[in-house]
Amino acid sequence: TLNNHVKLVEVGPRDGLQNEKTVIPLQTKIELIERLAKTGLSWIEAGSFVSPKWVPQMDNSPEILSHLLTSPPPSAASPLTFSFLAPNTKGLNNCLAVLEKHPNSFAKELEGENKKLPHIEIAVFAAATESFSQKNLNTSISASLENFRGVISSAKETPYSLRVRGYISVVLGCPFEGYDVNPHQVAEVATALLEMGVDEISLGDTTGMGTAPRTKELLNCLRSAGIRNEDLAMHFHDTFGQALVNTAVALEHGVRTFDCSVAGLGGCPYSPGATGNVATEDMVYFMESLGMDTGVDLDKVADVGEWVSKEIGRQNASSVGRAVLGA
Numbered sequence: 001t002l003n004n005h006v007k008l009v010e011v012g013p014r015d016g017l018q019n020e021k022t023v024i025p026l027q028t029k030i031e032l033i034e035r036l037a038k039t040g041l042s043w044i045e046a047g048s049f050v051s052p053k054w055v056p057q058m059d060n061s062p063e064i065l066s067h068l069l070t071s072p073p074p075s076a077a078s079p080l081t082f083s084f085l086a087p088n089t090k091g092l093n094n095c096l097a098v099l100e101k102h103p104n105s106f107a108k109e110l111e112g113e114n115k116k117l118p119h120i121e122i123a124v125f126a127a128a129t130e131s132f133s134q135k136n137l138n139t140s141i142s143a144s145l146e147n148f149r150g151v152i153s154s155a156k157e158t159p160y161s162l163r164v165r166g167y168i169s170v171v172l173g174c175p176f177e178g179y180d181v182n183p184h185q186v187a188e189v190a191t192a193l194l195e196m197g198v199d200e201i202s203l204g205d206t207t208g209m210g211t212a213p214r215t216k217e218l219l220n221c222l223r224s225a226g227i228r229n230e231d232l233a234m235h236f237h238d239t240f241g242q243a244l245v246n247t248a249v250a251l252e253h254g255v256r257t258f259d260c261s262v263a264g265l266g267g268c269p270y271s272p273g274a275t276g277n278v279a280t281e282d283m284v285y286f287m288e289s290l291g292m293d294t295g296v297d298l299d300k301v302a303d304v305g306e307w308v309s310k311e312i313g314r315q316n317a318s319s320v321g322r323a324v325l326g327a
């Protein structure tokens, strides 16, 4: 039934890799996406059209998008959607420039015939605190929202009428303001983004500081503000090991979309012990234990997690992945 279906958004190729300091070859990134597509994941965040000075690792996102359009990966699920962050008009235009080179991929009449053609989504990202907005976007919350208004409407007006995701970072804790994040502020930013036309809000617990009671408090506050569960995704980082506990709270509340990262990729190399997003393997295992349907093959995704960990020289950060593989 619909209520048992959970949508997982794989963010490993973007959130998982963006902080890696070593150069990861384009081919490895593409192979990661192709392997993920074979596990049953149908939503994959594949890159980021941001300033290469800020996030050098995402510099080859145009090549990734171009490749995905030229040779769409064989996938277990259909259709596939690939997302790319685009925080400003420049980012959106760089994304559109790639799409324009592949007009046939988007011809409306093709859509019905070839369900394997990938859909493309962009994502804007706001913050719940002023200090994080300044550090991440070099601007205030309100100025970022004004900027997103243009990005969102342009994305919708293109011939591709792109789907748009709206992240809100630091919703349950901020590296600069600690636990002092106001849930009403989150509700205001979410409402503003939804009014601008975003198709989904992803609530980012960027620091992993979220706890079960605070997750519940936040979701209750959003509900009181009139925000519907079907417009929400949860984006938990597992730094304090609370991601699945918080996931359980959100699931109970009625949210059905969750972000995760294969092998728990991510985290800051300068902060020992800090981890990335909740691992996709852990998420799939947890959902299966509750009888929820993710459409993702646990063994296959565990294999991808082990493969990519080796490729980038990291320990596999997924407990379930290691257990399943006996590693």
Ligand code: HMG
Residues within 6 Å of the ligand: 015, 018, 048, 049, 050, 051, 052, 053, 054, 055, 085, 087, 088, 090, 091, 092, 094, 125, 136, 137, 138, 167, 168, 169, 170, 203, 204, 205, 206, 235, 237
């Ligand atoms: P700025 O420096 O204020 O921008 O940065 P600017 O407009 O003054 O431009 C400065 C330079 O950047 C110019 O180049 C622009 O052309 C260039 P120059 O003239 O100096 O040679 N530039 C760009 N280049 C390529 N693509 C672009 C772009 N925009 C400007 N899109 C800006 C503002 C938003 C660009 C910058 O702050 C930025 O790129 N920030 C990105 C930060 C980022 O990617 N953070 C990680 C993703 S968010 C996240 O991880 C959280 C999430 O996972 C959820 C969660 O866990 O909470 C989503």
Ligand code: MG
Residues within 6 Å of the ligand: 015, 204, 206, 235, 237, 277
């Ligand atoms: Mg994140």
